Amino acid sequence: xxxxxxxxxxxxxxxxxxxxxxxxxxxxxxxxxxxxxxxxxxxxxxxxxxxxxxxxxxxxxxxxxxxxxxxxxxxxxxxxxxxxxxxxxxxxxxxxxxxxxxxxxxxxxxxxxxxxxxxxxxxxxxxxxxxxxxxxxxxxxxxxxxxxxxxxxxxxxxxxxxxxxxxxxxxxxxxxxxxxxxxxxxxxxxxxxxxxxxxxxxxxxxxxxxxxxxxxx
Amino acid sequence: xxxxxxxxxxxxxxxxxxxxxxxxxxxxxxxxxxxxxxxxxxxxxxxxxxxxxxxxxxxxxxxxxxxxxxxxxxxxxxxxxxxxxxxxxxxxxxxxxxxxxxxxxxxxxxxxxxxxxxxxxxxxxxxxxxxxxxxxxxxxxxxxxxxxxxxxxxxxxxxxxxxxxxxxxxxxxxxxxxxxxxxxxxxxxxxxxxxxxxxxxxxxxxxxxxxxxxxxxxxxxxxxxxxxxxxxxxxxxxxxxxxxxxxxxxxxxxxxxxxxxxxxxx
Numbered sequence: 115x116x117x118x119x120x121x122x123x124x125x126x127x128x129x130x131x132x133x134x135x136x137x138x139x140x141x142x143x144x145x146x147x148x149x150x151x152x153x154x155x156x157x158x159x160x161x162x163x164x165x166x167x168x169x170x171x172x173x174x175x176x177x178x179x180x181x182x183x184x185x186x187x188x189x190x191x192x193x194x195x196x197x198x199x200x201x202x203x204x205x206x207x208x209x210x211x212x213x214x215x216x217x218x219x220x221x222x223x224x225x226x227x228x229x230x231x232x233x234x235x236x237x238x239x240x241x242x243x244x245x246x247x248x249x250x251x252x253x254x255x256x257x258x259x260x261x262x263x264x265x266x267x268x269x270x271x272x273x274x275x276x277x278x279x280x281x282x283x284x285x286x287x288x289x290x291x292x293x294x295x296x297x298x299x300x301x302x303x304x305x306x307x308x309x310x311x312x313x314x315x316x317x318x319x320x321x322x323x324x325x326x327x328x329x330x331x
Numbered sequence: 332x333x334x335x336x337x338x339x340x341x342x343x344x345x346x347x348x349x350x351x352x353x354x355x356x357x358x359x360x361x362x363x364x365x366x367x368x369x370x371x372x373x374x375x376x377x378x379x380x381x382x383x384x385x386x387x388x389x390x391x392x393x394x395x396x397x398x399x400x401x402x403x404x405x406x407x408x409x410x411x412x413x414x415x416x417x418x419x420x421x422x423x424x425x426x427x428x429x430x431x432x433x434x435x436x437x438x439x440x441x442x443x444x445x446x447x448x449x450x451x452x453x454x455x456x457x458x459x460x461x462x463x464x465x466x467x468x469x470x471x472x473x474x475x476x477x478x479x480x481x482x483x484x485x486x487x488x489x490x491x492x493x494x495x496x497x498x499x500x501x502x503x504x505x506x507x508x509x510x511x512x513x514x515x516x517x518x519x520x521x522x523x524x525x526x527x528x529x530x531x532x533x534x535x536x537x538x539x540x541x542x543x544x545x546x547x548x549x550x551x552x553x554x555x556x557x558x559x560x561x562x563x564x565x566x567x568x569x570x571x572x573x574x575x576x577x578x579x580x581x582x583x584x585x586x587x588x589x590x591x592x593x594x595x596x597x
């Protein structure tokens with residue numbers, strides 16, 4: 115199976131510190147990859163580069179074999195979901211938030227679709243009309259997942275998605291991630307959560323001192 | 332009607348007013364005496380210097396000297412608006428954009444009014460062009476400074492949300508729409524408040540000056556209205572241009588949010 119999102123020889127330094135030192139990574143459709151490593155070690159930076167929010171100092175990113183620099187950034191980003199560890203909520207209700215992606219492209223999402231998306235992300239229906247900014251960290255994360263689901267992305271990049279969730283919610287989220295991967299999405303999940311690592315059962319990468327290594331255990 | 336003239340001894344007498352303010356500060360331990368003394372001297376020196384310059388320009392009225400002076404005003408306004416903007420790309424980068432915004436807004440607002448409303452006897456009449464341009468350019472400067480300050484600060488504070496909007500396929504314009512709108516609103520608010528309260532709270536300086544120096548009140552009012560409408564228009568145009576520039580400067584060619592070093596405002 116060809117790699118869907120592929121990065122080659124990525125280098126990135128920040129304030130004189132080398133975060134990525136020649137990183138190669140392939141995220142294949144239908145497969146989950148997890149990423150661990152010390153905090154402050156460049157994992158979020160790698161996600162931001164793959165999610166097209168910043169450029170590497172050196173190296174190349176390809177989506178379906180095409181250099182991303184040749185693709186228009188907006189349509190490219192809509193194909194790659196990036197769920198931050200502490201996602202920001204936009205003003206308005208959960209419904210407004212879930213509708214954001216389609217609305218930016220001029221499409222209006224029916225309320226029933228939004229309801230279905232938040233349910234898949236593990237939120238109860240009554241959340242739909244709640245003020246998004248007043249939610250807890252775990253609830254915000256699930257809104258961010260529903261918000262991303264609305265765009266049907268081909269690649270998912272998630273930064274510590276289970277950190278703010280209680281065990282029952284973790285189960286729901288992991289099930290969703292497995293479903294998405296089974297349906298063909300490529301997935302990179304930054305996590306240190308032993309349960310997530312076990313249940314996602316994918317390739318395990320470690321980013322240490324700017325280098326990516328694959329755990330064989 | 333005759334001009335009200337102020338002799339030098341009379342002017343010195345008015346220093347008694349500053350003495351009054353200094354006495355209040357001292358009595359109440361406000362600690363403002365030094366600032367009041369420096370302010371008294373600075374205001375006198377600056378205004379006498381400007382008065383001297385204007386006297387020279389008025390006596391030797393020539394398009395080059397009149398427009399040279401206005402050009403200096405534009406550049407100083409641009410530099411002032413570009414300074415002390417925290418979270419922005421720095422004064423030198425902002426300077427050219429601020430100057431351009433002040434210049435374009437100033438020309439758009441001043442030229443039609445001079446051409447069709449005020450119609451000076453000579454197209455370069457210094458007595459009209461310089462003071463009115465000064466008022467308008469200074470409002471453009473304040474509008475640009477407010478927009479720059481607000482747009483860069485709010486994007487910086489809300490960068491996580493801005494980047495998440497980009498992730499969901501937003502254009503840079505869509506991603507910072509809220510921030511730009513709030514900044515434009517803030518930039519226009521003082522001028523609009525001025526429109527709403529003019530005559531109720533205070534008579535505007537220019538109108539007061541005209542009435543004191545002998546202009547009939549109804550004419551002074553008309554002049555003032557033209558000026559006030561100009562002030563609103565120039566704040567709107569300069570603010571709109573500044574917000575476009577700020578937005579452009581906030582993103583890379585690949586539509587990624589730029590991060591600027593934190594510039595502490597002293």
